[in-house]
Amino acid sequence: MGVHLTSFQGSVTEAIRTAIVGVIADATVHVEGGGGHFTIEVVSPVFAGKNRVESQRLVLGAIAHLMKGDAAPVHAVDSLRTRVP
């Protein structure tokens, strides 16, 4: 992964949003949460023709680096929704 967000100066929700927008074209990203738990909604034309697993895999792949390790900033994604605008 080319982007390093471990030294990100700001909120984790911003880090999640930045990571997703960096990977998914024309994504509108809505992130809520804190304390390691987050709710994410991503709207992008990229999801057209993709099934749920493929769509969510794209998003989870984009934030994988934030979910790795025991002290990861993202402990759990409480809810993830992807849809086409």
Added chain:
Amino acid sequence: MALDETTRARIEDLLRSERVVLFMKGNRHFPQCGFSATVVNILNEFLPSYKTINVLADPALREGIKEYTQWPTIPQLYVGGEFVGGCDIVKELYASGELATMLGAPAAAAPAAAPAGGGKALSLRLSEAAAKAMREALGPGDDEFVRLEVSPRYAYDLSIGPRRPGDVEVEASGLTVLVDAASAARADGTAIDFVDGPQGGFKISNPGEPPQVRQLGVRELKAMLERKAPLELFDVRTEKERAVARIEGARLLDAAAEAHLRSLPKDATIVFHCHHGGRSQAAAERFLAEGYRNVYNLKGGIDAWSLEVDPSVPRY
């Protein structure tokens, strides 16, 4: 981390062993994570049996299954060897009715499967205050609606969002409320009110809601024991744990105690406790499902008892 061949072969064997296989934390009777519990509750509605694999008991599988599917989280559901998804996807498929089809469940098992075409209409009531609060939350657009979800355990969720396939649409107090097909049967008859103020918010009441396990605080239990209130207190921990610490008057739930419990009238007051409240919640739910109506879980377990009621009971 690359997936080693031994683990890959084990995973493939497991996926072939049964049609429906769930990699989860804990097991069907005692899930140890909320996401796993959600998927188990949904599957339980459709299937008398399916295979669960507890990844907490097997670190190689825990990492291996994530590599195998290229999916970073647990639980993971497989049907016929194919990866279906994690908790969110299972919830979506359940709500739209696709999961019932996928699992080959008879249509009757899917609650309110076909509201279209003359099915029983779903009724909801919104108070004026609730409708007003919802209108304010919705704003001026016409593609967003209030959505009501009722989980298999009758937890309620109100949110705002677009229409989704399979939704049942209900008109109440001039508003359109969306209810997913799976929630619809449980949502019928629900009344929603709104109360202003710091303790306020939406208040939901539902006459169709089945009895729930009630949570009992340690101080309340102490008071009940002191006034000799009629109750049966069971300890669902192991004998080893009882040797370390016990609450006076609590009976180990062994075979004899279980036989005694089953001889009690269904309206008896029954309290379960364990170390922290997780195992006793599971036990309480099991007996609730058998028809006992006054079933309590001791919140915080014997640990809370030691901390708040009787410091002479050792903590462990």
